[in-house]
Amino acid sequence: xxxxxxxxxxxxxxxxxxxxxxxxxxxxxxxxxxxxxxxxxxxxxxxxxxxxxxxxxxxxxxxxxxxxxxxxxxxxxxxxxxxxxxxxxxxxxxxxxxxxxxxxxxxxxxxxxxxxxxxxxxxxxxxxxxxxxxx
Amino acid sequence: xxxxxxxxxxxxxxxxxxxxxxxxxxxxxxxxxxxxxxxxxxxxxxxxxxxxxxxxxxxxxxxxxxxxxxxxxxxxxxxxxxxxxxxxxxxxxxxxxxxxxxxxxxxxxxxxxxxxxxxxxxxxxxxxxxxxxxxxxxxxxxxxxxxxxxxxxxxxxxxxxxxxxxxxxxxxxxxxxxxxxxxxxxxxxxxxxxxxxxxxxxxxxxxxxxxxxxxxxxxxxxxxxxxxxxxxxxxxxxxxxxxxxxxxxxxxxxxxxxxxxxxxxxxxxxxxxxxxxxxxxxxxxxxxxxxxxxxxxxxxxxxxxxxxxxxxxxxxxxxxxxxxxxxxxxxxxxxxxxxxxxxxxxxxxxxxxxxxxxxxxxxxxxxxxxxxxxxxxxxxxxxxxxxxxxxxxxxxxxxxxxxxxxxxxxxxxxxxxxxxxxxxxxxxxxxxxxxxxxxxxxxxxxxxxxxxxxxxxxxxxxxxxxxxxxxxxxxxxxxxxxxxxxxxxxxxxxxxxxxxxxxxxxxxxxxxxxxxxxxxxxxxxxxxxxxxxxxxxxxxxxxxxxxxxxxxxxxx
Numbered sequence: 001x002x003x004x005x006x007x008x009x010x011x012x013x014x015x016x017x018x019x020x021x022x023x024x025x026x027x028x029x030x031x032x033x034x035x036x037x038x039x040x041x042x043x044x045x046x047x048x049x050x051x052x053x054x055x056x057x058x059x060x061x062x063x064x065x066x067x068x069x070x071x072x073x074x075x076x077x078x079x080x081x082x083x084x085x086x087x088x089x090x091x092x093x094x095x096x097x098x099x100x101x102x103x104x105x106x107x108x109x110x111x112x113x114x115x116x117x118x119x120x121x122x123x124x125x126x127x128x129x130x131x132x133x134x135x
Numbered sequence: 136x137x138x139x140x141x142x143x144x145x146x147x148x149x150x151x152x153x154x155x156x157x158x159x160x161x162x163x164x165x166x167x168x169x170x171x172x173x174x175x176x177x178x179x180x181x182x183x184x185x186x187x188x189x190x191x192x193x194x195x196x197x198x199x200x201x202x203x204x205x206x207x208x209x210x211x212x213x214x215x216x217x218x219x220x221x222x223x224x225x226x227x228x229x230x231x232x233x234x235x236x237x238x239x240x241x242x243x244x245x246x247x248x249x250x251x252x253x254x255x256x257x258x259x260x261x262x263x264x265x266x267x268x269x270x271x272x273x274x275x276x277x278x279x280x281x282x283x284x285x286x287x288x289x290x291x292x293x294x295x296x297x298x299x300x301x302x303x304x305x306x307x308x309x310x311x312x313x314x315x316x317x318x319x320x321x322x323x324x325x326x327x328x329x330x331x332x333x334x335x336x337x338x339x340x341x342x343x344x345x346x347x348x349x350x351x352x353x354x355x356x357x358x359x360x361x362x363x364x365x366x367x368x369x370x371x372x373x374x375x376x377x378x379x380x381x382x383x384x385x386x387x388x389x390x391x392x393x394x395x396x397x398x399x400x401x402x403x404x405x406x407x408x409x410x411x412x413x414x415x416x417x418x419x420x421x422x423x424x425x426x427x428x429x430x431x432x433x434x435x436x437x438x439x440x441x442x443x444x445x446x447x448x449x450x451x452x453x454x455x456x457x458x459x460x461x462x463x464x465x466x467x468x469x470x471x472x473x474x475x476x477x478x479x480x481x482x483x484x485x486x487x488x489x490x491x492x493x494x495x496x497x498x499x500x501x502x503x504x505x506x507x508x509x510x511x512x513x514x515x516x517x518x519x520x521x522x523x524x525x526x527x528x529x530x531x532x533x534x535x536x537x538x539x540x541x542x543x544x545x546x547x548x549x550x551x552x553x554x555x556x557x558x559x560x561x562x563x564x565x566x567x568x569x570x571x572x573x574x575x576x577x578x579x580x581x582x583x584x585x586x587x588x589x590x591x592x593x594x595x596x597x598x599x600x601x602x603x604x605x606x607x608x609x610x611x612x613x614x615x616x617x618x619x620x621x622x623x624x625x626x627x628x629x630x631x632x633x634x635x636x637x638x639x640x641x642x643x644x645x646x647x648x649x650x651x652x653x654x655x656x657x658x659x660x661x662x663x664x665x666x667x668x669x670x671x672x673x674x675x676x677x678x679x680x681x682x683x684x685x686x687x688x689x690x691x
Binding site: 014042063064066067069071072073074077078080091094095097098099101102120121124125126127128129130132133 | 142148149151152155156158162163171172178179220262292293295296297298299300301303365375378379383413414418419612
């Protein structure tokens with residue numbers, strides 16, 4: 001697996017990240033710095049731990065399931081989270097700009113994935129019609 | 136270029152955006168053909184560009200934002216019909232137009248041609264915020280409180296490729312009206328907005344969770360008076376709740392109406408308020424400057440009424456009874472005494488409701504240019520409205536429509552049938568709806584008979600997805616499949632608007648001919664037993680469905 005960097009922020013290398021689940025985080029908050037949220041878990045649940053968290057991983061069970069967009073935007077907007085947001089699962093390069101604009105930094109891709117389509121999609125739209133967390 | 140009347144004039148950035156979007160779609164088609172995208176992955180992407188795979192071919196649904204077209208755009212649609220389709224298009228109940236016979240390879244070229252006239256097919260399908268619909272008499276009707284189209288354009292822009300709301304649990308439809316009459320069926324939309332002016336700027340009454348489809352629900356009031364400044368924040372908050380909590384495990388339980396029904400309107404409202412409380416409202420504020428900037432890109436019609444218009448019109452009506460009948464059914468009061476609102480019926484008896492040929496489109500574009508400031512409005516009842524016609528020119532307008540075979544005097548009457556395309560075109564349908572629409576149209580085609588019957592809406596859907604809004608018709612017809620044969624269920628007593636209600640099923644489904652005969656008997660029963668001045672719907676309300684059921688099934 002490899003990472004595609006949407007935001008050009010400093011990121012945590014793929015091999016270093018070892019996210020715990022929200023339940024594990026609640027049980028053993030000591031030392032945890034990376035957490036994986038399921039699509040039905042709210043960003044707000046992370047609030048007590050965000051001071052120590054530097055990586056939140058969100059999951060797309062299928063690319064059509066857009067809950068991670070709301071989770072990511074909530075983390076940035078409501079929780080003022082500044083660390084890395086990463087997405088895993090089934091995502092399409094066609095979603096690159098949406099992900100970035102909702103505050104996602106990185107996408108986990110299979111090793112053989114062609115990143116040129118992701119690069120192209122990020123540059124595709126010069127015009128947007130809404131304000132967003134990131135441009 | 137002169138600014139168009141009634142809709143937003145594109146600026147260069149809007150045109151650049153369309154080119155970027157088309158380039159993206161062209162690339163997606165290539166990736167589909169190369170196999171880089173699976174059909175499962177490609178499907179939502181093409182749907183968000185308006186392209187469906189139907190029974191015989193691909194179908195393209197072109198957006199007509201808030202239903203407004205100018206003559207130049209209608210001519211472009213005629214060009215698309217001629218060059219890429221079979222010479223006609225079909226206007227839908229969501230104020231869009233569909234082309235039923237296109238090929239996927241042509242789709243990018245069609246989108247480029249449409250973009251030349253500032254048109255697109257973005258978000259006319261898919262699980263995203265769909266084309267914003269509005270009141271067909273906007274900016275013209277005497278009863279209107281405010282023209283909703285500037286805000287409809289603001290919502291169009293806000294919802295276009297919204298980064299958070301493009302992969303929702305299900306489709307999301309928003310309608311906006313500025314009339315107390317609610318001509319947009321606000322209570323049958325995911326969100327319905329009724330705008331009104333106040334001393335401190337526009338206020339919006341917000342309904343949520345309405346809809347037809349498999350589970351018809353009348354929407355409930357979410358907020359009574361949202362100020363203009365908080366309109367976008369309120370919509371953002373509502374969509375955030377829906378995106379996070381709407382069901383995704385069952386396609387048929389995924390609309391916002393199910394969420395609102397499941398948790399209840401009170402908890403839903405609290406959830407929206409909780410979002411609003413977390414938001415920095417200044418960040419989402421819709422400023423008067425922003426509204427003014429959009430408004431400045433709408434041209435208003437320059438009305439110059441002539442003094443003797445009423446006398447000229449009266450003379451024309453006296454001399455030509457057929458014109459007088461059309462005036463009676465197909466015109467509506469304009470706020471300016473010297474003008475009228477004219478509705479062009481796309482329900483010529485025996486023809487397919489909403490279908491228009493390329494020649495008719497060109498003809499209508501010419502007529503709009505000559506008589507109505509080049510502005511046309513597509514209605515949710517599949518007709519075309521000309522918003523501002525000088526009264527003394529109505530006769531010439533009508534003569535022009537007659538030449539196009541578009542002068543049926545049946546607006547709001549039995550012949551003004553709303554129908555989905557049905558099994559003739561649609562992969563979802565269980566039964567054909569067009570043959571039934573044509574038979575009913577022919578059965579009640581006589582103008583004098585329609586006039587005698589009076590106000591009556593007949594709505595036909597070919598399946599429970601209810602694109603023909605059968606629950607909202609005074610008489611609704613639903614096509615069902617009974618062991619491989621097409622049958623039709625009849626519903627009675629539905630209506631949209633202020634007193635929105637859902638029609639009740641009359642009894643067992645009937646064959647096509649039996650359904651036509653049953654409806655004819657119900658109407659005969661009404662004509663024979665109505666109280667003076669009583670409409671069909673009023674009689675149904677007074678007596679209930681029992682007597683109608685009795686006559687409907689008397690020979691079955």
